[in-house]
Amino acid sequence: MRVLSLGRWLRAGRVPPREPASRPSGHRHSGHRPQGPPQELPQGPSQKVSVEVLEHLEHLALVDFRDSEGVERLQKAIQFADQLHEVNTDGVEPMDSVLEDRCLYLREDDVTEGNCTKELLENARETVEEYFVAPPGNIPLVKLEGQKTFLQGSK
Amino acid sequence: MAAVLAMVARGCGGVWRRLRQRCAVRPGSGPFPRGERAVACNARGGMMSAGKSGLTPWIPVVGLEIHAQISSNSKLFSGSQVQFAAPPNSLVSFFDASLPGTLPVLNRRCVEAAVMTGLALNCHINKKSLFDRKHYFYADLPAGYQITQQRVPIAVNGSLSYSLCIDNKMSQMVTKTVRIKQIQLEQDSGKSLHDDARSQTLVDLNRAGVGLMELVMEPDMCCGEEAAAAVRELQLILQTLGSSQAVMAEGQLRVDANVSVHHPGEPYGVRTEVKNINSIRFLAKAVDYEIQRQIEELGNGGTISNETRAFDSKLGFMPEPNLPPLILYDAKSLPANMNHQQVINIDWIRERLPDLPSVKREKLVEQYGILPEHSFTLLVWQQDQNCNSRHSNEDGLPEFFENVVKQTQMKPKKVIGWILNDLLSYLKQHSLTVKESPVSSFLLADLLNLLEKKEISSTAAKQVLAELWKGKGKTPLETVKEQKLELLQDQKELEQICQAVIDGQENEVMAIKAGNQKVLNKLIGLVQKKTQGRSNPVLVKQLLEKKLSE
Numbered sequence: 001m002r003v004l005s006l007g008r009w010l011r012a013g014r015v016p017p018r019e020p021a022s023r024p025s026g027h028r029h030s031g032h033r034p035q036g037p038p039q040e041l042p043q044g045p046s047q048k049v050s051v052e053v054l055e056h057l058e059h060l061a062l063v064d065f066r067d068s069e070g071v072e073r074l075q076k077a078i079q080f081a082d083q084l085h086e087v088n089t090d091g092v093e094p095m096d097s098v099l100e101d102r103c104l105y106l107r108e109d110d111v112t113e114g115n116c117t118k119e120l121l122e123n124a125r126e127t128v129e130e131y132f133v134a135p136p137g138n139i140p141l142v143k144l145e146g147q148k149t150f151l152q153g154s155k
Numbered sequence: 156m157a158a159v160l161a162m163v164a165r166g167c168g169g170v171w172r173r174l175r176q177r178c179a180v181r182p183g184s185g186p187f188p189r190g191e192r193a194v195a196c197n198a199r200g201g202m203m204s205a206g207k208s209g210l211t212p213w214i215p216v217v218g219l220e221i222h223a224q225i226s227s228n229s230k231l232f233s234g235s236q237v238q239f240a241a242p243p244n245s246l247v248s249f250f251d252a253s254l255p256g257t258l259p260v261l262n263r264r265c266v267e268a269a270v271m272t273g274l275a276l277n278c279h280i281n282k283k284s285l286f287d288r289k290h291y292f293y294a295d296l297p298a299g300y301q302i303t304q305q306r307v308p309i310a311v312n313g314s315l316s317y318s319l320c321i322d323n324k325m326s327q328m329v330t331k332t333v334r335i336k337q338i339q340l341e342q343d344s345g346k347s348l349h350d351d352a353r354s355q356t357l358v359d360l361n362r363a364g365v366g367l368m369e370l371v372m373e374p375d376m377c378c379g380e381e382a383a384a385a386v387r388e389l390q391l392i393l394q395t396l397g398s399s400q401a402v403m404a405e406g407q408l409r410v411d412a413n414v415s416v417h418h419p420g421e422p423y424g425v426r427t428e429v430k431n432i433n434s435i436r437f438l439a440k441a442v443d444y445e446i447q448r449q450i451e452e453l454g455n456g457g458t459i460s461n462e463t464r465a466f467d468s469k470l471g472f473m474p475e476p477n478l479p480p481l482i483l484y485d486a487k488s489l490p491a492n493m494n495h496q497q498v499i500n501i502d503w504i505r506e507r508l509p510d511l512p513s514v515k516r517e518k519l520v521e522q523y524g525i526l527p528e529h530s531f532t533l534l535v536w537q538q539d540q541n542c543n544s545r546h547s548n549e550d551g552l553p554e555f556f557e558n559v560v561k562q563t564q565m566k567p568k569k570v571i572g573w574i575l576n577d578l579l580s581y582l583k584q585h586s587l588t589v590k591e592s593p594v595s596s597f598l599l600a601d602l603l604n605l606l607e608k609k610e611i612s613s614t615a616a617k618q619v620l621a622e623l624w625k626g627k628g629k630t631p632l633e634t635v636k637e638q639k640l641e642l643l644q645d646q647k648e649l650e651q652i653c654q655a656v657i658d659g660q661e662n663e664v665m666a667i668k669a670g671n672q673k674v675l676n677k678l679i680g681l682v683q684k685k686t687q688g689r690s691n692p693v694l695v696k697q698l699l700e701k702k703l704s705e
Contacts, residue, residue, distance in 0.1 A: 104482065106261055106263035109228045109262055111235070113248035113250075114234075116249075120249075130242065134294030136355055
């Protein structure tokens with residue numbers, strides 16, 4: 001799912017947006033982590049995140065994109081992350097983890113843990129006869145609020 | 156319903172016609188009347204079931220997703236114990252409860268189990284496989300994600316061959332194959348007990364983190380019977396390997412069926428999932444029921460909807476950052492100076508695989524000259540759903556059979572009849588395992604020897620077996636003597652009895668002399684009665700025939 005393709009814009013020969021030069025305080029950054037979205041956003045072909053995907057995300061992550069500002073923030077976040085596409089990765093295998101060249105340690109099949117019911121249950125606010133207690137099933141987001149989510153309301 | 160079941164008999168051979176006859180008679184009520192299959196597979200393996208109009212056939216498509224709990228002492232990524240039915244939350248480590256600061260550590264035994272299973276199912280074993288996180292929210296998944304192998308699993312592209320009896324007759328068996336898409340290692344979740352009365356869910360994490368092998372099969376099957384046969388064979392294979400005990404009743408083998416129907420030539424239809432299947436018998440019924448339901452729904456102009464599919468999205472996955480790739484080796488790629496405890500050698504495992512059921516069956520057929528279907532029954536009875544317990548894979552019906560054969564002069568082809576018809580029915584009747592049989596292989600061999608030496612008739616042998624079954628500690632010979640079951644050895648006495656019978660049955664004698672040979676059996680029966688079953692029927696027949704021709 002591509003929201004914006006900064007890369008295409010870049011390869012057209014333009015310079016990608018830099019971090020803003022001035023900062024509110026004299027605080028020095030490492031330079032790697034901008035505090036907000038870049039102030040200059042390219043005007044390339046912008047696809048908005050579709051409503052279906054947004055609803056799906058809401059459902060999966062149990063998040064409510066409260067209002068248009070929330071959705072907009074999401075769009076900008078995606079745009080920001082898309083800067084990664086600027087890097088030419090042709091012929092380079094994706095890296096899953098910095099551990100990729102480490103040896104995966106194999107443990108022997110011995111019983112070495114467990115039997116700490118009391119300790120585990122101490123963390124729980126409510127227990128019933130050594131069971132953890134949870135609400136019944138998965139409560140869809142809308143039921144929690146008793147109202148429709150922003151997306152559902154905006155249809 | 157009957158209309159839905161009407162079959163297209165054109166050119167499909169006897170299967171169709173026989174099914175039509177069966178469908179015409181509807182014995183009982185209920186959704187699954189006995190003796191009647193809701194839908195059937197034709198000889199070519201595709202399913203043809205006519206819709207209401209009787210014109211356009213439907214082809215059902217069945218795919219299975221199977222989760223087999225790995226038989227290991229400890230869990231997949233932690234050292235807590237794997238055990239069925241323990242006090243709630245007693246087999247839970249900090250990692251299983253997803254407490255912060257804990258990390259997964261892979262259990263070597265689980266990897267070996269998956270490799271064994273992959274090899275037994277003719278899979279390609281990926282020398283490098285990866286772990287992923289699958290995120291979803293549920294109370295029995297404390298971490299909020301399950302560690303699995305979605306992208307690059309440990310084994311891919313295998314096959315499972317299984318046997319099916321055509322028409323419920325053991326005499327005609329056909330071999331089918333289902334492709335295995337992949338086998339992946341993953342974590343099991345905890346258990347939720349829903350308390351609707353108090354509007355709460357009780358969570359037990361004992362099962363959370365137990366190692367599972369997920370086997371994904373391609374949708375190569377067409378009906379409940381095929382699905383059931385495939386799962387039976389898989390169960391047998393897993394039990395033979397020891398990679399899983401695969402007892403469905405204890406949740407060690409969970410099957411989800413994906414079912415859809417479509418017209419020939421058209422794309423596959425919407426598939427629905429059938430879940431919560433806890434026995435093989437129910438699997439067959441549930442699949443067939445769903446096929447029927449879909450056909451009816453579509454036949455009425457409705458559509459098939461699928462609510463659970465939202466779950467199966469491509470979102471919610473990410474690589475597991477705490478685990479490097481799993482690297483497996485073979486004889487060629489074995490690293491020189493690595494601790495061998497850290498190395499899994501695929502070839503080493505392959506060499507030590509036990510004989511798979513199909514190989515065992517062939518060996519029995521070759522060695523003893525028994526029929527394939529007998530060989531099949533010998534191995535398969537252990538999985539009787541009624542006795543679906545831990546003991547099933549220790550039972551040695553094949554071994555019992557072989558022991559009897561070793562100790563008797565009777566030919567294996569004849570011995571097998573006694574094992575499968577007589578012994579097995581006793582065992583089933585009394586719900587006993589082979590080990591619990593009051594009749595040992597030694598005793599049975601002894602009895603069969605008496606029969607083989609023609610010291611008793613086969614009817615007498617059955618009587619003796621019944622007596623032996625009571626387990627009073629008597630030998631066959633003692634029982635024979637007690638009940639006076641020895642065959643009459645005195646030829647003269649036998650001749651006299653035969654003569655007496657002939658003299659007493661004038662009408663029958665005339666009928667026989669007139670050419671009606673069947674009546675001879677009646678005379679033989681009368682002789683048997685007179686001798687209280689102690690005459691050899693073959694000999695009696697000879698004597699009678701001789702006398703009647705004089």
